[in-house]
Amino acid sequence: MLPVHHPSLELLLDYAAGSTGEAAGLALATHLALCPECREVVAQFESLGGALLEAIEPAAVPSEALDNLLARLDEPVPVPVPVPDRRSPADDATLGPVPQPLRGYIGQDLETIRWKRVMRGVEQADIAVGRGRTGNVRARLLRIGPGVRVPRHTHAGTEMTLVLAGGFSDGDKQYQRGDFSFCDRETDHSPVADDDGECLCLTVIDAPLRLTGPLMRLLNPFIRF
Amino acid sequence: MNFTAAGREPPAGLIAGLVPSSVFASNGKMPDVPSPAALDGRSSDELLVAIARDRDKDAFGLLFGRMGPRLKAYLLRSGIAPSQADELVQEVMLMVWHRADTFDPARAMASTWIFTIARNKRIDAARRDRRPEFDPEDPALVPDQPAAADRSIEQAEASARLRDAIAKLPAEQADLLRLAYFEDQPHSAIARHKGLPLGTVKSRLRLALERLRRELAGS
Numbered sequence: 181m182l183p184v185h186h187p188s189l190e191l192l193l194d195y196a197a198g199s200t201g202e203a204a205g206l207a208l209a210t211h212l213a214l215c216p217e218c219r220e221v222v223a224q225f226e227s228l229g230g231a232l233l234e235a236i237e238p239a240a241v242p243s244e245a246l247d248n249l250l251a252r253l254d255e256p257v258p259v260p261v262p263v264p265d266r267r268s269p270a271d272d273a274t275l276g277p278v279p280q281p282l283r284g285y286i287g288q289d290l291e292t293i294r295w296k297r298v299m300r301g302v303e304q305a306d307i308a309v310g311r312g313r314t315g316n317v318r319a320r321l322l323r324i325g326p327g328v329r330v331p332r333h334t335h336a337g338t339e340m341t342l343v344l345a346g347g348f349s350d351g352d353k354q355y356q357r358g359d360f361s362f363c364d365r366e367t368d369h370s371p372v373a374d375d376d377g378e379c380l381c382l383t384v385i386d387a388p389l390r391l392t393g394p395l396m397r398l399l400n401p402f403i404r405f
Numbered sequence: 406m407n408f409t410a411a412g413r414e415p416p417a418g419l420i421a422g423l424v425p426s427s428v429f430a431s432n433g434k435m436p437d438v439p440s441p442a443a444l445d446g447r448s449s450d451e452l453l454v455a456i457a458r459d460r461d462k463d464a465f466g467l468l469f470g471r472m473g474p475r476l477k478a479y480l481l482r483s484g485i486a487p488s489q490a491d492e493l494v495q496e497v498m499l500m501v502w503h504r505a506d507t508f509d510p511a512r513a514m515a516s517t518w519i520f521t522i523a524r525n526k527r528i529d530a531a532r533r534d535r536r537p538e539f540d541p542e543d544p545a546l547v548p549d550q551p552a553a554a555d556r557s558i559e560q561a562e563a564s565a566r567l568r569d570a571i572a573k574l575p576a577e578q579a580d581l582l583r584l585a586y587f588e589d590q591p592h593s594a595i596a597r598h599k600g601l602p603l604g605t606v607k608s609r610l611r612l613a614l615e616r617l618r619r620e621l622a623g624s
């Protein structure tokens with residue numbers, strides 16, 4: 181099954197241009213691992229970047245630049261910077277539902293992750309991403325029990341969600357493995373996990389959620405997804 | 406250094422003493438920068454293939470003459486300081502030299518390949534963040550659909566179509582596109598900078614992208 185819900189063209193453009201932060205890049209790149217269609221779009225946008233690069237107004241380089249460069253060609257090849265926490269898959273059985281690059285951030289085995297209970301049927305685990313300009317953007321895994329409804333909420337900022345296993349429905353939309361959803365201030369929603377199994381998602385949010393259901397408003401300061 | 410003596414005015418708004426000398430060639434003149442397809446008639450793709458196959462330093466010199474000043478312009482526009490930009494241009498070109506054998510002219514254009522190297526160098530230099538990327542060898546990756554291969558067209562043709570399509574974009578869309586690629590800014594900052602509502606920036610970009618994609622698909 182190929183994904184049916186994709187990131188917007190503008191998000192894919194930002195990724196291809198290199199202006200997404202690490203957390204958003206993690207959600208987008210993991211979607212790309214599951215979505216040949218969006219990989220093709222990103223490849224197109226990269227060729228667009230190449231064409232714009234060729235057409236850019238050139239800036240003069242120092243006249244000795246080429247000589248300096250030629251003198252460095254025979255230096256030993258720099259060792260490629262190792263990606264520190266990328267684990268190679270042991271075998272398909274332990275691979276589970278998590279493709280690269282996300283697997284490099286959380287490891288293979290979902291059971292070794294330290295889950296925190298958020299509410300009945302919902303657990304979350306923070307994913308450490310670089311702090312650079314990520315600011316208050318957070319990446320998290322969410323594990324939602326079969327049939328559990330996430331309390332009604334809106335977003336102070338934006339929320340990206342990528343389904344890794346299971347599925348959920350949100351209004352009249354169905355999300356399955358590989359599907360990507362993007363919510364902003366205007367979205368007021370209450371997604372429900374499918375009945376037939378646990379739903380595992382990666383979420384990236386850039387501001388805390390606001391719960392909008394009647395009781396939940398009271399809990400708001402205490403619950404942070 | 407005396408700019409006017411070399412027959413050129415300094416860039417508007419800059420005082421000679423404040424301009425870092427590395428922006429200019431050391432003889433005080435702006436060197437002539439050949440346009441991509443000029444010079445000895447070989448395309449960048451052909452030069453890269455010669456570099457990979459024959460370790461051809463002449464081809465490398467030509468490619469540097471073509472891409473070096475453009476890489477520098479790209480890095481400067483993203484906000485990198487001129488002296489650091491010169492060093493990064495060297496690093497990008499060194500990587501081009503060492504990785505040339507991984508360039509596959511059947512799968513990408515040279516300009517695309519070099520752009521992705523420069524983009525990643527820029528990200529490394531500007532932030533501590535990493536750029537997450539999928540791994541084409543990952544067994545968990547959902548493979549390309551067979552149909553995708555049938556749609557592949559000659560890279561040279563794709564390249565010509567792309568240039569054409571960009572040239573045909575309305576100026577306001579092309580302008581935003583360049584900002585999106587070169588300035589390393591989120592759309593909200595672009596909107597502020599341009600004095601446009603964010604929604605307008607987004608819808609213009611989207612129009613440009615949809616249009617380019619249609620043109621590329623050859624419809």
Ligand SMILES: [Zn+2]
Pocket residue numbers: 183185186187211215217218219
């Ligand atoms: Zn997709």
